Amino acid sequence: MKKPIAGGSGGAAGLEVALPHPRAARPQTSGRVLENERLLAFALLSPTVLLLGTFIAYPFVMGVWLSLSNTSVGNIGEFVGVKNFVKAWNDSIFQTAFRNTFVYTFWATIFKLSLGMWLALLLNRSFRGKRIVRASMLLPFIVPTVLSTFAWRWMFDPTFSVLNWLLYQSGFIVTKLPFLSDGTYGMWCAITVNTWRGMPFFAITLLAGLQTINPDLHEAASLDGANGWQRFWSVTWPLLKPVTLVVVVFSVIQTFSDFQLIYVLTGGGPANATHLLATYAYQIGVATGLLGEGAAISLFMLPVLFVVVWLQLRYLRRLEGA
Amino acid sequence: MDRRGFLKSTGVAGILAAGRAPAFAQGTKLHLLRWNDFIPACDVTLREKLLPEAIKALGAEIQLETINANDLQPRITAAIQSGNGADIIMTLHNWPHLYQSGAVDMTDVAEWQAKDQGGFYQQSEQAVKDGKRFLALPWSISGLLIAYRKSWFAEVGASAPPKTLEEYRELGMKLKKKGHPIGQTLGHTFGDAPAWSYPMLWNFGTAETDKAGKSVLDNKKTVDSVKWMTSFWKDACDEGGFAWDDTNNNRAFLSGEISATLNGASIYIAAKRGQEKIKDDKGEPMVRDIDHFPIPGGPAGSWGYHIPFSHMVMKYSKNQKLAKDFLKWLHAKEQFGRWFEVAEGFSVGSTKHWERSPMWEKLDPAMKLYRTAAQASRMVGYAGPPNAKASEVYSKYIITDMYAKAAQGMKAEDAVKWAAGELQKIYG
Numbered sequence: 195m196k197k198p199i200a201g202g203s204g205g206a207a208g209l210e211v212a213l214p215h216p217r218a219a220r221p222q223t224s225g226r227v228l229e230n231e232r233l234l235a236f237a238l239l240s241p242t243v244l245l246l247g248t249f250i251a252y253p254f255v256m257g258v259w260l261s262l263s264n265t266s267v268g269n270i271g272e273f274v275g276v277k278n279f280v281k282a283w284n285d286s287i288f289q290t291a292f293r294n295t296f297v298y299t300f301w302a303t304i305f306k307l308s309l310g311m312w313l314a315l316l317l318n319r320s321f322r323g324k325r326i327v328r329a330s331m332l333l334p335f336i337v338p339t340v341l342s343t344f345a346w347r348w349m350f351d352p353t354f355s356v357l358n359w360l361l362y363q364s365g366f367i368v369t370k371l372p373f374l375s376d377g378t379y380g381m382w383c384a385i386t387v388n389t390w391r392g393m394p395f396f397a398i399t400l401l402a403g404l405q406t407i408n409p410d411l412h413e414a415a416s417l418d419g420a421n422g423w424q425r426f427w428s429v430t431w432p433l434l435k436p437v438t439l440v441v442v443v444f445s446v447i448q449t450f451s452d453f454q455l456i457y458v459l460t461g462g463g464p465a466n467a468t469h470l471l472a473t474y475a476y477q478i479g480v481a482t483g484l485l486g487e488g489a490a491i492s493l494f495m496l497p498v499l500f501v502v503v504w505l506q507l508r509y510l511r512r513l514e515g516a
Numbered sequence: 517m518d519r520r521g522f523l524k525s526t527g528v529a530g531i532l533a534a535g536r537a538p539a540f541a542q543g544t545k546l547h548l549l550r551w552n553d554f555i556p557a558c559d560v561t562l563r564e565k566l567l568p569e570a571i572k573a574l575g576a577e578i579q580l581e582t583i584n585a586n587d588l589q590p591r592i593t594a595a596i597q598s599g600n601g602a603d604i605i606m607t608l609h610n611w612p613h614l615y616q617s618g619a620v621d622m623t624d625v626a627e628w629q630a631k632d633q634g635g636f637y638q639q640s641e642q643a644v645k646d647g648k649r650f651l652a653l654p655w656s657i658s659g660l661l662i663a664y665r666k667s668w669f670a671e672v673g674a675s676a677p678p679k680t681l682e683e684y685r686e687l688g689m690k691l692k693k694k695g696h697p698i699g700q701t702l703g704h705t706f707g708d709a710p711a712w713s714y715p716m717l718w719n720f721g722t723a724e725t726d727k728a729g730k731s732v733l734d735n736k737k738t739v740d741s742v743k744w745m746t747s748f749w750k751d752a753c754d755e756g757g758f759a760w761d762d763t764n765n766n767r768a769f770l771s772g773e774i775s776a777t778l779n780g781a782s783i784y785i786a787a788k789r790g791q792e793k794i795k796d797d798k799g800e801p802m803v804r805d806i807d808h809f810p811i812p813g814g815p816a817g818s819w820g821y822h823i824p825f826s827h828m829v830m831k832y833s834k835n836q837k838l839a840k841d842f843l844k845w846l847h848a849k850e851q852f853g854r855w856f857e858v859a860e861g862f863s864v865g866s867t868k869h870w871e872r873s874p875m876w877e878k879l880d881p882a883m884k885l886y887r888t889a890a891q892a893s894r895m896v897g898y899a900g901p902p903n904a905k906a907s908e909v910y911s912k913y914i915i916t917d918m919y920a921k922a923a924q925g926m927k928a929e930d931a932v933k934w935a936a937g938e939l940q941k942i943y944g
Contacts, residue, residue: 353768464702
C-alpha cells in the first residue's frame with residue numbers, strides 16, 4: 195500500500211513512500227483509541243483514581259464502616275448504628291480530648307501565625323547571612339517530629355529537666371515546674387513544641403508571599419507618609435491575606451489531627467489531661483483493640499475540619515472575588 | 517544442646533528415626549517479638565545463645581525483635597487485623613484474653629509445662645486461660661517490691677521497713693522533708709503504674725468487681741484508698757511521677773533523687789552491675805545501701821501485683837507447629853533455666869519449681885524476697901475473672917487514673933464516681 199505524505203513543500207509534496215508492512219494497522223487502532231478523548235482521559239486518570247481509591251477512599255469507607263460496627267481486634271463486628279458515637283460523646287475522657295483538641299489547635303495556630311509572620315517580616319529584610327538564617331530556620335520543620343519531640347521530652351523531664359535546672363540556677367524558681375506532670379502545664383508544653391515545629395512552615399510560606407508584593411506599593415505608601423505599622427496593615431496584610439489563609443487551613447488540618455507529638459511527649463497523660471482526639475482514638479482503637487469505638491472517636495474530627503476548611507475557603511474565594 | 521537433644525526435648529524424636537528434617541525445617545522462618553528487657557543481658561542471652569542453638573537444631577531461621585513494652589499492644593492489634601506479623605508475641609498481664617480470637621490454643625504445651633515444672637502460679641494461669649483453653653504459654657513473672665535506701669530510712673528513724681501503709685506515708689513525709697521523696701508513677705505506663713495502683717484497692721478491701729464480674733468499685737473502701745493515695749502523694753512523693761514511665765523511677769533512684777519506689781529488681785541489679793559508677797552520697801557503691809520490702813499492709817492486708825509474662829502464638833502464623841515446638845523447647849527447664857539465671861531474680865518462673873532454684877543461694881540477701889514474691893499476687897479484674905473486660909480496664913488506665921485524678925486535686929468521691937462509671941460501662 196502506498197500513500198502520499200501529507201504536507202511538505204515543493205517537489206516533496208508529490209513524493210510517494212512505501213509503508214513497510216500491513217501490521218502497521220495495529221498502531222493505527224491504538225492511535226484511534228488515543229484520539230478518543232474519553233478513552234484517553236480514562237487511561238490517564240485511572241492510575242490516580244486507583245491510588246486515591248486504594249489509599250484514601252478505601253480507608254475512609256472502612257473507617258466509616260468500623261465506626262458503625264462493634265468490631266474489636268480479631269472479631270468481625272456487627273452493625274450497631276451510631277452507638278459508638280453516642281458512647282464516645284458521653285465518655286468524659288472523650289470530652290476532655292475533644293476540648294483539648296480545640297484548645298491545642300487554636301493556640302498553636304495563633305502562635306504559629308503571629309511568630310511565623312514576625313519571622314517572615316524579619317527575614318524579608320536584607321542583612322548579612324540572610325541565606326544561612328533562612329535555611330537554619332527550617333531545621334525544626336525538617337527534623338522528624340518524633341526525634342525532636344523526644345528531645346523536648348528530655349528538656350521537660352519531670353526529674354532531670356534541663357529547663358528546670360536552668361531556671362533554678364538562675365534564681366527564677368525555687369521548686370521544679372511540673373512541665374509534664376500537670377495537665378495544664380502539659381498542654382502548654384505541647385502547644386509550645388507544636389509552635390516551635392510548625393512556625394517555620396508559616397514563616398517560609400509567608401516570606402514567599404511577601405516577596406511577591408511589589409516594593410513600589412510600599413514606596414508609594416511611604417511617600418504618602420505612612421509609618422511602618424500603617425504600611426503593614428494597609429499594604430502588606432491585604433495582599434498577604436490569601437496566602438495566610440491557605441497556610442492557616444493547612445495548619446489547622448494538621449494540628450487538629452496531630453498525633454505524634456502528644457503520643458511521644460505526654461502519651462495523653464497525666465490522667466488523660468492532654469489527650470487529643472487522635473491519641474485517644476489510637477488508645478481505644480489500637481492499644482485497647484476496640485476498633486469500632488476508636489474509629490468513631492477519630493471520625494469526630496471530620497465534620498469539625500470540614501466546617502473549618504469550608505468557612506476558610508469560602509472567605510478566601512470572597513477575597514479573590516474582591 | 518544439639519539437634520538430637522532439641523528434638524528429644526520437644527517430643528519429635530521420631531523425626532530422627534525418619535532420617536530427614538521435618539517439613540518446617542526447610543528454610544522456614546519464625547519471628548519472635550518481645551519487649552526490651554529491663555535486664556539487657558537477658559535479651560543478649562536469648563539472642564546470642566539460646567536462639568542460635570534453636571536455629572541450629574530446628575534448621576529454621578528465628579528472628580528476635582525487641583520493642584518498648586508500651587508499644588506491644590498496638591503491634592498485636594495491627595498484626596491480628598492485618599493477618600501478618602510476628603509468629604510469636606510476648607504478652608504481659610492478661611492481654612491474651614483481649615486477643616483470644618487471634619491466639620492459637622496452647623493447652624497441650626501448657627499442660628506439659630505445668631506438669632514438668634510443678635504447676636503454674638495462679639496469676640500466670642489466670643493471665644492466659646479462658647476457662648478451658650490456654651491462650652498463651654506462661655513464661656515468667658516480674659516481681660515488684662519496694663526498693664529503698666537503708667541509710668536514708670535510718671536517718672528518719674526507720675531501722676526496719678514500714679509494716680503498714682500509714683507508717684509508710686509518715687515515713688515518706690519525713691523523707692520528703694529531708695529532700696529524699698518517695699518516687700512512684702501514676703502515669704500511662706505498662707508495669708509500675710498498675711502494679712502500684714491495683715494493690716491499693718485490694719489492700720483497702722475493695723476491688724474492681726465481685727466474683728461474678730460485676731463492677732463494685734463505688735464504695736467507701738475505694739474512697740478511703742483514694743484518700744490515702746492523695747495524702748501519700750502530697751506528703752511523701754515526688755509529684756513529677758504523674759508523667760513517669762517505667763524507666764523514670766529507675767533513673768531517679770539510681771541518681772539519688774528518690775529514696776524508695778515500687779519496682780522490679782532491675783534497680784538493684786543495675787546498681788550492682790554498675791557499682792563502679794553508681795555511688796551513694798558518701799561515694800560508696802549504692803548497691804550496698806539498697807534493700808527491698810513488699811507493699812505495706814492496708815486495712816485488708818498486703819497484696820501485690822506481680823506481672824505475668826507469656827508467649828502467644830498467633831493464629832495467622834503459617835508456622836504454628838514450628839512455633840509451638842520452639843516454645844516447648846524454650847520453656848523447658850534447661851533453656852528457661854539459663855535465661856532465668858541471667859535475670860538474677862528480676863524475672864521469676866511462672867511455676868513454683870523456680871523458687872527451688874540453686875540460683876537464689878548465690879544472690880545477695882537483698883534479692884531473696886523476690887524468690888517468693890509472686891505468691892502474694894492477685895490479678896487485674898479481681899475478684900471477678902481476669903477476662904477481656906479486665907484487660908480493657910487496664911488498657912484504658914482507669915484504676916491508675918482514678919488515683920491520679922484525686923492526687924491532682926479532684927475530690928476522692930468524684931474520682932471514684934468517675935472510675936466506677938467507666939467500669940460500669942465495661943463490666944456492667
